[in-house]
Amino acid sequence: MREWAFAQAANGYIAFDAEQERFSLTPEQAMVFANKDSPVYLEGAFDLASAMVEGQSKVESAFQTGHGVAWGQSCGCLFCAVGAFFRPGYVNSIVQSWLPSLDGALPKLKSGAKVADVGCGVGFSTLLMAKAFPLSSFVGYDFHAPSIEQANSHAKSHGLADRVRFVTAPAKDITDRDFDLVTMFDCLHDMGDPRGCAKHVRKLLKPGGSWMIVEPIAADHPAANVGNPVSRLYYNASTMICVPTSLAQEVGEALGAQAGEARLAEVLKEGGFRHVRRAAQGPFNMVLEARP
Numbered sequence: 001m002r003e004w005a006f007a008q009a010a011n012g013y014i015a016f017d018a019e020q021e022r023f024s025l026t027p028e029q030a031m032v033f034a035n036k037d038s039p040v041y042l043e044g045a046f047d048l049a050s051a052m053v054e055g056q057s058k059v060e061s062a063f064q065t066g067h068g069v070a071w072g073q074s075c076g077c078l079f080c081a082v083g084a085f086f087r088p089g090y091v092n093s094i095v096q097s098w099l100p101s102l103d104g105a106l107p108k109l110k111s112g113a114k115v116a117d118v119g120c121g122v123g124f125s126t127l128l129m130a131k132a133f134p135l136s137s138f139v140g141y142d143f144h145a146p147s148i149e150q151a152n153s154h155a156k157s158h159g160l161a162d163r164v165r166f167v168t169a170p171a172k173d174i175t176d177r178d179f180d181l182v183t184m185f186d187c188l189h190d191m192g193d194p195r196g197c198a199k200h201v202r203k204l205l206k207p208g209g210s211w212m213i214v215e216p217i218a219a220d221h222p223a224a225n226v227g228n229p230v231s232r233l234y235y236n237a238s239t240m241i242c243v244p245t246s247l248a249q250e251v252g253e254a255l256g257a258q259a260g261e262a263r264l265a266e267v268l269k270e271g272g273f274r275h276v277r278r279a280a281q282g283p284f285n286m287v288l289e290a291r292p
Helices: 027-033 043-054 056-065 078-101 105-111 124-132 145-157 194-204 229-247 261-270
Strands: 004-009 012-017 022-024 114-118 137-142 164-168 179-185 205-216 275-281 285-291
Touching: 043 056, 043 078, 043 229, 056 229, 078 105, 078 124, 078 145, 078 205, 078 275, 078 285, 105 179, 114 124, 114 194, 124 137, 124 145, 124 164, 124 179, 137 145, 145 164, 179 194, 194 205, 194 261, 205 261, 261 275, 261 285
Parallel strands: 114 137, 114 179, 137 164, 179 205
Antiparallel strands: 004 012, 012 022, 205 285, 275 285
């Protein structure tokens, strides 16, 4: 049996065995498979696909009954895989381009803002913002207790537990108020009652506050999505994760990952946000800014 080792080279990552048969990754391939902070790192995508296969039988049953599959119940590692999939985009976009695209957000964050990250999952998005803006305070909310447990553990390991806290709570049960900024990363479309959530977020903001909604990028009509490989991936995820998750909650609107900007804007405006615009976008996400 050959012994394998890995070494890093200037032109990528090279795998070689004891007999010096060499195999290499180009820099572009390394960006996808070896560089964890690359914006196109896709290890999480493979974990996500595996999780969807594991949960297939539960989703098939849900489509027969219409009852959905609750978040965290379709597969043991699904919530971790989702976090890993979106992490590279967050690492390369939240501080660098998404937050700066919001009107007046950066001065508030730099001087000390109060921020709620709703649907925070395992806390990647919340902690990235907290590291970048040390004078601001952050609280992450999620209805999935195991995710919050991991998020609090991450906060401690990164030395941020003194000004970042994570709370288990559905979006509509959040009781804190007077936030300068509310953020939601890739979760509004998963909620059973996104319209009720929008109305509640309106109550959380102080005057002059804003809501940043990061959602999977999608056109407004299916015909405009089918030729896009990212959209095809998201339609699979929507079928296996997003729609069943929403159907397992109250109302069960089931917007799905491919809701599109027009449908999302309708939800936000019904919640009392008169000003909605696309502030930024990338290969996997669109960023909407909503103001009352």
